[in-house]
Amino acid sequence: MFKILRKEVLNPTVISITVDAPNAARRAQAGQFIILRVDEDGERVPFTIADADPEKGTVTIIYQVVGATTRKLMELEEGDQLADFAGPLGKPSEIDGENVVVIGGGVGCAIALPTAKAFHEAGKHVDTIVGFRNKDLVILEDKFRNVSDHYYLMSDDGSVGEKGLVTAKLEELIKSGQKIDKVIAIGPLIMMKFVCQLTKQYDIPTIVSMNPIMIDGTGMCGGCRLMVDGKMQFACVDGPDFDGHKVDFDAAMSRNRQYFEKERHDYEETCNLLNQKEAA
Amino acid sequence: MPNMRMDKNPMPAQAPEVRITNVEEVTLGYTPEMAIDEAKRCLGCKHKPCMNGCPVNIHIPDFVARVAEGDFEGAYEIISLTSSLPAICGRVCPQETQCEERCVRGIKGEPVAIGRLERFVADYMREKGAAAGIAPERNGHKVAVVGAGPAGLTAAGDLAKLGYEVTVFEALHTPGGVLMYGIPEFRLPKAIVQHEIQKLRDLGVEIVTDYVVGRSGTIDELVEDGYEAIFVGSGAGLPNFMNMPGEGLKGVYSANEFLTRFNLMKAYKEDAATPIQHPTKTVVVGGGNVAMDAARCARRLGSEVHIVYRRSLEELPARKEEVEHAMEEGIIFDLLNNPVKVHADENGSVKAVECIQMELGEPDESGRRRPIAKEGSNFMMDADCMIMAIGTSPNPLIRQTTEGLETNRKGCLLVNDDEMTTRDGVFAGGDAVTGAATVISAMGAGKKAAAAMDQYIQKKVKAA
Numbered sequence: 001m002f003k004i005l006r007k008e009v010l011n012p013t014v015i016s017i018t019v020d021a022p023n024a025a026r027r028a029q030a031g032q033f034i035i036l037r038v039d040e041d042g043e044r045v046p047f048t049i050a051d052a053d054p055e056k057g058t059v060t061i062i063y064q065v066v067g068a069t070t071r072k073l074m075e076l077e078e079g080d081q082l083a084d085f086a087g088p089l090g091k092p093s094e095i096d097g098e099n100v101v102v103i104g105g106g107v108g109c110a111i112a113l114p115t116a117k118a119f120h121e122a123g124k125h126v127d128t129i130v131g132f133r134n135k136d137l138v139i140l141e142d143k144f145r146n147v148s149d150h151y152y153l154m155s156d157d158g159s160v161g162e163k164g165l166v167t168a169k170l171e172e173l174i175k176s177g178q179k180i181d182k183v184i185a186i187g188p189l190i191m192m193k194f195v196c197q198l199t200k201q202y203d204i205p206t207i208v209s210m211n212p213i214m215i216d217g218t219g220m221c222g223g224c225r226l227m228v229d230g231k232m233q234f235a236c237v238d239g240p241d242f243d244g245h246k247v248d249f250d251a252a253m254s255r256n257r258q259y260f261e262k263e264r265h266d267y268e269e270t271c272n273l274l275n276q277k278e279a280a
Numbered sequence: 281m282p283n284m285r286m287d288k289n290p291m292p293a294q295a296p297e298v299r300i301t302n303v304e305e306v307t308l309g310y311t312p313e314m315a316i317d318e319a320k321r322c323l324g325c326k327h328k329p330c331m332n333g334c335p336v337n338i339h340i341p342d343f344v345a346r347v348a349e350g351d352f353e354g355a356y357e358i359i360s361l362t363s364s365l366p367a368i369c370g371r372v373c374p375q376e377t378q379c380e381e382r383c384v385r386g387i388k389g390e391p392v393a394i395g396r397l398e399r400f401v402a403d404y405m406r407e408k409g410a411a412a413g414i415a416p417e418r419n420g421h422k423v424a425v426v427g428a429g430p431a432g433l434t435a436a437g438d439l440a441k442l443g444y445e446v447t448v449f450e451a452l453h454t455p456g457g458v459l460m461y462g463i464p465e466f467r468l469p470k471a472i473v474q475h476e477i478q479k480l481r482d483l484g485v486e487i488v489t490d491y492v493v494g495r496s497g498t499i500d501e502l503v504e505d506g507y508e509a510i511f512v513g514s515g516a517g518l519p520n521f522m523n524m525p526g527e528g529l530k531g532v533y534s535a536n537e538f539l540t541r542f543n544l545m546k547a548y549k550e551d552a553a554t555p556i557q558h559p560t561k562t563v564v565v566g567g568g569n570v571a572m573d574a575a576r577c578a579r580r581l582g583s584e585v586h587i588v589y590r591r592s593l594e595e596l597p598a599r600k601e602e603v604e605h606a607m608e609e610g611i612i613f614d615l616l617n618n619p620v621k622v623h624a625d626e627n628g629s630v631k632a633v634e635c636i637q638m639e640l641g642e643p644d645e646s647g648r649r650r651p652i653a654k655e656g657s658n659f660m661m662d663a664d665c666m667i668m669a670i671g672t673s674p675n676p677l678i679r680q681t682t683e684g685l686e687t688n689r690k691g692c693l694l695v696n697d698d699e700m701t702t703r704d705g706v707f708a709g710g711d712a713v714t715g716a717a718t719v720i721s722a723m724g725a726g727k728k729a730a731a732a733m734d735q736y737i738q739k740k741v742k743a744a
Contacts, residue, residue, distance in 0.1 A: 023490070023496040026497070027496065041552075043545065043555075068553065069553065086491070087496065088495055215541065215554075216540060218451050218677070219517070219676075220518060220519070220675065221537035221540055254628035255528065258531075258629075
């Protein structure tokens, strides 16, 4: 069992938890992830490592409540236990390139932060562009500022930062003649796809962190397979970072919807169940 | 007087039309009367040919003689001398090519049902709530086992019996390997697997789950942590695909994924948290035991199921019993066919599998007749699910993260006659060495490696 040591609500649907998991903490690096099960009957779900402290033996993950499992996870408080917490999994991000732009979309910012931090600590020039739907959803602003040479905050409705999409800001930077060796985009598939379409025009190497459906996370099932440069890759062992210009995003988006109906049904059931419990 | 009847006592089983509606075990096992009667068919040969066919060398005629006397406890003690997992072996071993193949009674009739008797004895003792073995005195030496599948569990059991302090590192949340995620509940009930594993824990074996060797820690770190010898039994869990167009579509699974969802995550249950597709028409590609397991699982989810295999019935690598069970359950065999392309509907899900007809040519290096595609014979099979069961390879994670661990070109770890890898003190066995093989051959390798590890450590002690 793995104890939740700290819980912090970052915005109405995004929560950070720090878990006592020495084996996962010891060798964790930016870009890697863990797989957890909330309880003995739970499903296995991947979450990117947002932070890890090898000395204290702790791993922090940041999650958004989107379905039954994350809804159940939200119910847990400090001191509660998770049934399973395995990791670190996947390949660490490659920290190379002198001038990089790290782009985070929505809860993907939680995943972009450790990567930005790793570049910053390696002495690189790091600009970050983060995007949210509106001001209530903004997370980790101070932490991003601390590891960025420039921090650009975008919102869809203009309620905070600048109005517009992350791609608009990126294009502005490119057109201003800023030197960019590499772009790292982390967030919803659709955002990563559009970032890649843009950078391809300017021939800027772009790394994306893919988020397919996973079960074991150790390379034994291929549920997370993607087509990259026409070759089949398993995101859990060959990634999750890939050359964004070679990823087949449309196929990846289609695969991620495979269990959509069951997921929605389970979410509604879980919500009803938890609401009844609260009412009782 | 031996019982000279030619045939084995048949084993009671659930009727096919009933069992496809549930996941309960298909075969029901012998009653004590059936077991005693069957055991009396053994002639008690002096040269014990059956024993040579058993990869873990169970003293077969001795235990069978006890069963014939009704001394089931005595029989269990004899089995336990050499086997740690009899309830499992009795169920999943291909006895027809092992112990029973060499049985003298098999020359003129059917061999003695050794597997069924082993299973009976293990089940009888479990149901009786037999006390677990007592943990032996510790010898003060630490060993590590990587992977809690059949090879690792067998090695761990043998080493614990010799007094070693054994820690098993397992990547998944439940130990058992293929016994838990691969072989279905209706062939090998998971409660039985966990009972056998609990017996190992009672012997003092510590099992650390959620620990991915190669990521959470490395082989080198285990050495630094004071493990004097390490056994790698990480299996061959990496699924093969055919690299044909459409394999990325929704509804295409590797058998490993489909079986893991079904068995380990219990996705067949209505209230399971883990989803699985409930297909209408499934194409399973391949002809081994894994293909049979996947097909029978899909059948239990209510699907019509076709097995597409590129050779003929004669070459099917699956056990005869599994093929018979699959046929009884209404699974359709489309032999001498091979898929070439998966076609999508407007949502990116499987709509049809395009196949090509095959014919058999001259035998190849493996001695099997080579399948050749008949040009222009392409045809479509409607399906909403396809499961790829065309084999697996060793997972590269450990060899990629360990210096000096040599493999062959298929990624299988190289070992010497003592099951030692090219790294001193690091042993390996099972599918990690052979590529995908059988549960019992993995157990045999685990057993052999445990003995070699004991010798290796004892030699070092003497030298010091």
